[in-house]
Amino acid sequence: MREQLRLLEELQRYDAHLQEFESALKALPEKLQSMKADLAKVEALLEKEQQGLADTEKFRREQEAQLKVDEASIGKAKAKLQQVKNSKDYMAAQREVEATRKLVGEREEEILRLIEAIESTKKSIAAHETDVAQLREHVVREEGVITERVEDLRQKVVDERQHRDAVATKVRADVLKRYGTIRMRRGLAVVPVVMGVCQGCHMAIPPQLYNTLQRGNSIEPCPNCHRIVYWDELMKDKELERGEESPAVKPE
Numbered sequence: 001m002r003e004q005l006r007l008l009e010e011l012q013r014y015d016a017h018l019q020e021f022e023s024a025l026k027a028l029p030e031k032l033q034s035m036k037a038d039l040a041k042v043e044a045l046l047e048k049e050q051q052g053l054a055d056t057e058k059f060r061r062e063q064e065a066q067l068k069v070d071e072a073s074i075g076k077a078k079a080k081l082q083q084v085k086n087s088k089d090y091m092a093a094q095r096e097v098e099a100t101r102k103l104v105g106e107r108e109e110e111i112l113r114l115i116e117a118i119e120s121t122k123k124s125i126a127a128h129e130t131d132v133a134q135l136r137e138h139v140v141r142e143e144g145v146i147t148e149r150v151e152d153l154r155q156k157v158v159d160e161r162q163h164r165d166a167v168a169t170k171v172r173a174d175v176l177k178r179y180g181t182i183r184m185r186r187g188l189a190v191v192p193v194v195m196g197v198c199q200g201c202h203m204a205i206p207p208q209l210y211n212t213l214q215r216g217n218s219i220e221p222c223p224n225c226h227r228i229v230y231w232d233e234l235m236k237d238k239e240l241e242r243g244e245e246s247p248a249v250k251p252e
C-alpha cells in the first residue's frame with residue numbers, strides 16, 4: 001500500500017504540473033491578444049490624428065486659394081474706384097475695397113493660425129509615431145517569445161502526460177478511480193496527515209484511523225473531506241529508502 005500511496009503522490013505531482021502547463025497555455029495567447037488589441041487602439045488613434053492633419057492642410061490650401069481670389073478682387077475694386085464719376089458710386093466702391101481688405105486680413109490671420117496648428121500637430125504625430133513603432137516592435141518580440149514558450153509547454157505537456165500515464169498504469173484500478181473522482185471535486189486528492197491533522201481540510205483524524213494510517217496497509221479516506229490520506233512519517237521513511245531521487249518533480 002505504501003507503494004500505491006507513493007505512486008498516487010507521484011501521479012498527483014504530474015497532474016499538478018499538467019494543470020499548471022495547461023493554464024499557462026491558455027493564458028499566454030490571451031496575453032498576446034490583449035497586447036495586440038492595445039496596439040490596434042493606439043494605431044487607430046494615430047491614424048485619426050494623421051487624418052485630422054490632412055484635413056487641416058486641405059483647409060489651409062483652400063484658404064490660401066481664397067486669399068488669392070480676395071486679393072484679386074481688391075485689385076478690381078481699386079480699378080473701379082478710379083473710374084467712378086459721382087461721389088455716391090465712389091463711396092460704394094471704397095466701402096467694397098475696405099470690406100475686402102478686412103476679409104483678406106482675417107483670412108491671413110486664419111492661415112497663420114492654421115500653420116501653427118499644423119506644425120504642432122506634426123510634432124505630436126512624430127512623437128506618437130515613435131511610440132507606436134516601439135510598441136509594435138515590443139509586440140513582435142513578445143509574440144516570438146510567447147510562440148516559443150507555447151511550443152515548449154506543448155512539448156512538456158506531451159512528456160509529462162507520458163510519465164503520468166506510465167505511473168497511472170501501476171496504480172490499482174479502484175484506487176485510480178477514487179483518485180480521479182476526488183481530484184475532480186477537490187483538486188488535491190492525496191494529502192498527508194501531520195500530527196493527526198488532515199492537511200487537506202485541517203481537521204483532526206479520529207485516533208483509530210490515525211493508528212490505521214500509521215500501519216500503512218490500506219488506502220483510507222479522510223472522514224471529513226474524503227481525500228485519500230496517509231501518515232506523513234510513513235512516506236518520509238520511503239523517501240529515505242529511495243534516497244534523494246525525486247523523479248516526479250522537474251524544477252521549472
Ligand SMILES: [Zn+2]
Pocket residue numbers: 198199200201202203222223224225226227
Ligand atoms: Zn480531510
